[in-house]
Amino acid sequence: PAWAAVFRNIKFDYNSNLVKGQDNLSTVRSVADYMKSHRNVYVFVEGHCDERGPEAYNLALGSRRSNSVRNLLIDEGVNPDNVFTISYGKERPLFLDQNEEAHSQNRRAEFKVFER
Numbered sequence: 001p002a003w004a005a006v007f008r009n010i011k012f013d014y015n016s017n018l019v020k021g022q023d024n025l026s027t028v029r030s031v032a033d034y035m036k037s038h039r040n041v042y043v044f045v046e047g048h049c050d051e052r053g054p055e056a057y058n059l060a061l062g063s064r065r066s067n068s069v070r071n072l073l074i075d076e077g078v079n080p081d082n083v084f085t086i087s088y089g090k091e092r093p094l095f096l097d098q099n100e101e102a103h104s105q106n107r108r109a110e111f112k113v114f115e116r
Helices: 020-035 055-075 099-104
Strands: 039-046 083-088 108-115
Touching: 020 039, 039 055, 055 083, 055 108, 083 099
Parallel strands: 039 083
Antiparallel strands: 039 108
């Protein structure tokens, strides 16, 4: 779909829910611009973690990550009714390798995009 290049994963530092870095911030702006010009689009922002740490802690961290992204989108003018959050903690890793590259890919917020 045309929007696939817009809704890229947001990456996070270890144990952090701060959205930082030019790539992440430009992705948030692109997503916001897309959503403001396509009012029928809504998203679930999924918070994910790497597999280190207890399950309950990672579910909470994933929730903070997805909410950080949601809040930035709302700050950019996206309708709050079009942005939902969910946390999967460490339950849905992209990579199973036990190294920093895999961990850094697993620490992310993903967008699931729908149209009404």
